[in-house]
Amino acid sequence: MSTSPKPLLQRQTVTAMVAEYIAAKIIGGDYPGGHQIRQEAIAAELGVSRIPVREALLQLEAEGLVVIRTHRGAVVSDLSADDAIDLFDARLLLEPFLVKKAIARMSNQDIANAERALQDYEAAIARGDPKELSRLNWAFHTALLEPSMRPRSMAVLQTLYSSADRYLRLQIEPLKAQTKALQEHRDIFEAYRLRDAVETSRLLKKHVADAAEEIVSQLKRGEAAG
Amino acid sequence: MSTSPKPLLQRQTVTAMVAEYIAAKIIGGDYPGGHQIRQEAIAAELGVSRIPVREALLQLEAEGLVVIRTHRGAVVSDLSADDAIDLFDARLLLEPFLVKKAIARMSNQDIANAERALQDYEAAIARGDPKELSRLNWAFHTALLEPSMRPRSMAVLQTLYSSADRYLRLQIEPLKAQTKALQEHRDIFEAYRLRDAVETSRLLKKHVADAAEEIVSQLKRGEAAG
DNA sequence: GAATGAAATATTGGATACGATCGCCCGATA
DNA sequence: TATCGGGCGATCGTATCCAATATTTCATTC
Known part of the structure; x- marks a missing residue:
């Protein structure tokens, strides 16, 4: 079983790409702890709308990479x-x-x-x-x-x-x-x-x-x- | 501390309310395992747009209550x-x-x-x-x-x-x-x-x-x- | 000069609108 | 009859637009 669980031709969604992009920035240290992530900035950077950015941020919050506060946006979670x-x-x-x-x-x-x-x-x-x-x-x-x-x-x-x-x-x-x-x-x-x-x-x-x-x-x- | 952790004047977001609503349905058994959750149906039921419904579903996916497949929507996760x-x-x-x-x-x-x-x-x-x-x-x-x-x-x-x-x-x-x-x-x-x-x-x-x-x-x- | 409060601006949350994908139905073909 | 392929409706993913909230700026007062 389970030789290769990853589909070869992945129908990638924009949200998933954005999530990967931001996650890489955080994990790689480009966005340090405390860094404010602006939806509009990411959207412009990647040439997409804010919707997939927001959904990506929600996923990253579940992973504990960012903290989201209502009406105050996402902040990269601190390391300690x-x-x-x-x-x-x-x-x-x-x-x-x-x-x-x-x-x-x-x-x-x-x-x-x-x-x-x-x-x-x-x-x-x-x-x-x-x-x-x-x-x-x-x-x-x-x-x-x-x-x-x-x-x-x-x-x-x-x-x-x-x-x-x-x-x-x-x-x-x-x-x-x-x-x-x-x-x-x-x-x-x-x-x-x-x-x-x-x-x-x-x-x-x-x-x-x-x-x-x-x-x-x-x-x-x-x-x-x- | 923490006599009542819920803020008296709750600045509740629609997404949070929708998430609570769907979670209650799932946990209470109204939506059994395998049940298809239609974004439009929930949105109409609550008189909101699909956006907060989608964001709520993303949170529920992180909690393991639903499984989301691209272009195929959310399904209540099975119990076993x-x-x-x-x-x-x-x-x-x-x-x-x-x-x-x-x-x-x-x-x-x-x-x-x-x-x-x-x-x-x-x-x-x-x-x-x-x-x-x-x-x-x-x-x-x-x-x-x-x-x-x-x-x-x-x-x-x-x-x-x-x-x-x-x-x-x-x-x-x-x-x-x-x-x-x-x-x-x-x-x-x-x-x-x-x-x-x-x-x-x-x-x-x-x-x-x-x-x-x-x-x-x-x-x-x-x-x-x- | 510090504190207060009210516009102005920036940013997020949510609604509407549109294009893409999926699943089903149905006819064509072998 | 069973399989394949195309069209159609349902549903999802994303863009654009509007509303609500937070933050900043700046004038005013003590």
């Missing part, structure tokens, strides 16, 4: 150590749990999918495009968890991840973090391949916890420094 | 035993965790708030209005968890809960479930008041697990029967 803790703690609960459920149900095809995702991530490190790396990193996590057949939990994680991504992009030494992540991914996959649920869950938890630790401590240094 | 398991497992991870964090930070005022929520729920059982009971049940859970200061996790739970509510409304013997819940709420609050994080977490977990068990077994009976 507290928020990162909130976010990563939720991931730390969900991901290790889901990977156990996934292993209990997964087919050999699912294992092959995860392996492929691992290889894609590895191959991308050399190229070093942060957006691409982020996508493939998340693709690996998704591949591990997808066989759990928990669409609702996966949707929650999807939204958590897009915010987590903002923090990952702030890292001072991305290459170092990526290399560390790659090795951890390899270890996780090895346990996964052997269907060792307990070990996979443990390694995945540590993987996420280490990344969280790194990010939170960096943020706290930044907040202390002002 | 698998979905209920997905949903309640996520709650089972998050709530016991958050209540521990809450106890570590809570003030006496927070305890008083929880006690008030408990009393409100108790008082409402006699009246038996399901919508009101559902609201107060959730208010109690929220009061317990709110001091954790985890807005992101709370937002996730909020969306999970609105779907969980659909299942709760299906229960065959609501009064029995509510009475059981009330006793459990009392026990949870007692441990909470004493700041016993481990015991509160344990009781809360069991409270949610029991409700989940009841709902899932009922659903499975229904699915088996066809």
